[in-house]
Amino acid sequence: MTTPPVRPATDADAPPAAAARRSPLSIATATLIGTSVEWYDFGIYSTAAALVFPKLFFPEMSPALGLLSSFATLAVGSLGRPLGAILFGHIGDRYGRKHALIGSLLLMGLSTFLIGLLPSYAVAGALAPALLLVIRVLQSLAVGGEWGGAVLYAVENAPPHRKALYGSFPQIGDGIGFFLATGVFTLASMPGHEALLAWAWRVPFLLSSVLVLTGLVIRSRLEESPEIKEALREEREGDGVAAKLPLLDVARSSWRSWLLATGAFLVTIGGFYVIVTFMSAYAVSHLGFTDAQTSAAGMFASVVVIVFTPLTALLGDRFGVRRVTLVGMAAHPVVAFPMFWLAGSHSVVGLWAGMGLGMLASTIAYATVGTMITEWFPPRVRYTGLSLGYQIAGLIGGGAIPPLAQWLAGSSGASWTPVAVLFIVMALVSIGCVALHRRMTAPDSASSAAAIGTATVPQETR
Template sequence: MNATASREQIWGESRSRLIPGTVIGSLIEWYDIAVYGQAAALVFPMLFFPGFSDTASRVAAFATFGVGYFARPLGAILFGHLGDKYGRRFSLVATLVLMGVATVAIGLLPTYAAVGIAAPVLLVICRLLQGLGVGAEYVGAVTMVAEFAPAKRRGYYASLPASGVFLGIGLAAAVSAAVATLPNEQLMSWGWRIPFLLSFVVVGLGLVIRLRVPESPVFTDLKEARTRATVPALEMAKAMPKRLLLVMLANGVLAFNIYVIQTFSLGYLADKGVPKSIALVALLFGCAVGAVAIPIVGVLSDRSGRKPAYILVTVLCAIVPFPFFLLLDTTNTVLVVVAFGVAFGSCLAMFGSQAAYFAELFPAAYRFSGFALGREIPGAALGGPAPVIALGLVSLGAGSPYLLAAAMALVAVVSLLAAIALPETRGVDLDQIQATPQRQTRAPEVLG
């Protein structure tokens, strides 16, 4: 009883710092990703890959976007290890600093016209550093909140950092839309740098807030009980390979579909003559809808269960791609805006159902590592190459997007089947699954 009262007291005292500290971290992470993705779609082909055909320079720019995703599993292993071994808070501060430094550095890079081939090489290096930081940022934020929050409202509170995802994408779209109004000469000479350099301000604010966030009480208990895993990622992979595989498959739809929508679709609209500013405003609207939908889905997962909520949004992910591209093909401003609202507000609100669910699927001794690898391996396999895959499928379809829409639906179906195979976890006491990994694998209601 005293332990329960103590935990509730810790939550009450920490919530006002914890929620903003984790939300702003996710905001920065996805601001960085979105700014890069938007620049890769709209300006990097000309700045870093001139002299190629339009298609070849765009493929090259999208390829640098994908490079960061190959670093994300390494970031998941590195910062997941630090988070499980030395503390969630320690890892979160490290990822925030790394992401911020890499993003600001991109804004300071010379272009191909200034230094030749060194420019894209430096761009790739910065993108790799971004990927390392991103590999555990969102997972760390969600894990922290899930381990603090009351079990009955864990779905809602754990979904709030995910709202930062869409706020970050939205902020990037707003900044990029403002910059896109500059005359083309100014945009291509210095205007494109502004969104990257602004990351310095946001990271500084985030760091001040995050340094005031206390350590997770679950990790504190784990540390005091001396039950931390020696090599968390390795022990997790040995103890529950099936669980890890199912989580990766369940996350596939989010890894692929979101990057088709937020990155590839901007270039797709540009090819159809839709002004950059309109495409970015539509993206901004979609992010606003998504930011509202996420906590609603989180509440749904608290009331109906993690698994039903996840299955529902996965089904929507299978349905939405076809009407999304149908609306984009009209090139009508209102319908393009509606398309992004439908995409982000329905199937991609999966963040809200995923947050508490994935945190509850892994024991505390390697929760950070398991959650991070479950998200970032499919991110490397599908998320990074998504714009290039999308471009290839549209080219294969002679400009028609429906092969791409079918691929998005297929990925959603695979994720649906994986979600069906995963167990329900709502109501799990995270403190009760923090023993040694050997004992943790014998909790069938949680780990079966």
């Protein structure tokens, strides 16, 4: 008698509670909350680095050098991002996405809370900026494992025709987190600049604990996707192909995809920091805007992210994520000069329009780039490969770009033209990497695309 074939397990076979934990609402919430915390924490740090840290932690330097040193903490601290990608990528690929996502969120929240308790230079001397730098490294270590795991959890639990929409949930969280960060900083700025320097800057950092506790409760209820459950089961039974050291497997078999992913992510991360960090400092120091006005412009930019991310993702599901991502990347050179012209009008509306225009280009590319690059790696190393590419780009874009932009602007920080050119160069690098991957024949890309069910996704996604 012929044994009937074994039918793969589906969500229909799952217990009702498990299926509910993989519902669209639960997946959206679980991935939104983590990246909301991540970008809330990074948003308040970036804003503080531009507005208050130079005077709090580097008061003995000139204003220009103090600002450059403050931005340098972004650069040096970001060294933890690729280490976090390796650490949490290993956990996520070997032991499941849930463990990695909970660990990264806990470390991120604790680090941000501790920054709110730091003494200033006036109290602790040189120890103050040293402690700031150490905690910043821990914060970056946590963010190294957050975004990639959130994107993977969303995409791996998505129906085939909604990969881009589900994969955009973490990016929506970015906008929500940054909206909350700029909103809280706007409120903290209202008592005036002196009060902001004296005590109010601590409030946004301490409030992060509320988001973290909420996120930990939600993520404790996560249910792994059927695909990952099966891979972990096979490994436990000794018949799986999961890499014992995912990092080495990425280096051996997927290094081309990793390098190209790094370049593809560059403009979405580096461009964000040009729009938010450099333009915020430029608006306050050279355009005459107040801290509150600049923070409000940042809030408007975050609304652009929240509104246009899901709309762009739906277009990605309809027309192909690769095509839509390239449109967003190509928009960066188009808006590079106009966004500074608008901000330079010295009107609040112009500042909002300038930051919003730049953020719109960034959002169109960022909404779908994660889903696109997820397909570039096989399941056994997907967490490590995706996270490492994103975080190396973060090390460059979030660490090196802000101080580089400040240096290009000159000692007075008044020349934005070289910064606009830098914005364009990053876009061209990202476009080139996506185009090169299109031409590259890589078995790991093909197997990955098949593994996450992209057969029904338009050909332009690959």
